[in-house]
Amino acid sequence: MMLIFLPIILVVVIPVVFMISISLMQVSASDALPKAIQGLLPEEIAKANYRAAMFTVFTNLLAPMFYLTVPIICSVSTASAAFISEKENHTLEALMLTGLPYKTIFSAKVSGSAFLSIVISFFSFIAFLASAAVGDAILSAPFFFNFDWFITIFLLMPAITVFCVLFVALLSRRIRTTGESLQLMGYFILVVALCYLMQFCGLFAMNTIVLFILALLLIIADFIMYNLAMKKFTPEDMLTPGFFSEKTSHLKSQ
């Protein structure tokens, strides 16, 4: 249920709330965006009215942050179910005792988690597109979709998704419960939020180049983590810590 309702709230409800709030704002003819913030937006925003400009601030500077929360939540949830829950429920052991190579099991879990998260994220974007397009139309704002959004959807979102899945897979040998692993999403969301909010401090702008470099770095990290996590996906690494601690606690209790 979390994988359905949270994305809807983040990419539909929040934009609609912003749109309604901006529509109901009291504005005067002299109201204008601060120049520092105008510098972060496309040039055509200078000609738009205040409400349109505010909505463009939302769709260009804040909405990506809300949107990227969706792949983070989905990927961490699905990876937790694929790796941690299976370990918790002791079905991973049964799986590793079949004739399947461990690499095949690992690849299946990573690709399944990542694919599901990417699909949900993509459909979330479609939903956001609909709500943002309506907002742009109502408030006479320029259409929000630009090259930055293109890099966000087709490079950054998949890279973040795979990164989160592999991070959970890599830590799965140490994480005992699904609850512990779900806490990881908070750290990822914090990093993304900081990146987008720091724009308002004037430190940097999440422009096309920065987004592209971030996506590239994440893709390289994904390759490295994939190989690392796959090497660690053995019964000795995944199952033995749990077995040993259960046995020693059992012996201690005796």
Add this chain to the structure above:
Amino acid sequence: MEMLDAVTAYDLKKKYAGFTALHGLNLEITKGSVFSIVGSAGCGKTTALRLFAGLCEPTGGECTVLGYSPYHEPRRLHELMGVVTETTRLYEKMTINQNLQFFAKLYGIEVNDAIDRISFLLHRLDIWEYRDKPVKDLPTSVLQKANISRALVHKPKILLLDEPTEGLDMETTLLVRGMIAHIVTEEEATVLITTRHLLHAQALSENYAIMEKGELIARGTLESLRRISGLKIKAALRLAEGSAPPAGFFNRDGLWMKNIGQESEMPVLLSKAMQEGCKVYEANIIYPTLENIYDAFLNGADTLQESEEIYAGEPQDTDDGKPQPEERDEADEGPDRAEPEHGAETEEYRNAAAAADPGDAPADPGSAEPAGGEAEETVFSVVDY
């Protein structure tokens, strides 16, 4: 040359973060046999099984299963191996049938073959009626049998079972034994069981290894372990009430018993008892159980006997004229046991003797005291196996 051993372990060691679970295990398990590794919790038997299953890496030594290294060739081995550990589970939200079909598919079994095999396993283990129930709603005994089914769905050549009878009653244990017997005889599989339930181990297998604190203490069949431990088999007679027992026998639990070296002594004893006029209702040979043997190895013979036991009958002369010492069963259960006292009598014998021949009985049987002190029960459990 065909490999005769299904499992071999040479100086196998396993250490977990400063704790040594296995101190150099040397073991061979013949193909087509049912072998049990028994021991208390923490003795290393589960660790040994996990090493054979490829679930952990040895820190020293090596082992092979069906010629493969479990840790380095797991894929090939797992196609031929079925494993049930204490921790393996089925998927809770799926039914037994769905679980077995899922695992059958993972093993590459054709759908129709899988259906036949699953049907056979579920009927044989008497869980057919539970096949369409979600696993999370099933009782422990059914779950355990379903887990065993999972391990057998692909007709493995070797089956490793860790505590397979945990949570099962004896009747169900015998059902599992029937299944094991079938796969050994019909499917030519080898079975390795690790368990701390000695009674169940004895019910399930023919060969044993006793482990303690990560070390192998003894291995062999029940008979060879018995001989090594020094425990004796007993001839047990149930006599008519009032019938005098034969010489050299002692009483326990209403049976008259005597240690014997081998089964072939029984007919001689029986005919001698008949000649002495004993009215024998029942005659049995009682073998030490695996539990008795395990106790003998671990705790030593001394702890098996809490006090001296009183024996019936007079000391008997041997053919060479030397007095035959009365046998004390615990005396033989280890090399350090002292010889028993002679001429001890149980109160029951005196009463029995009085009933059979009042002329010889003491006037007040209750007042006579046995020479060796009161008879007390030993901890040697009597099981007619």
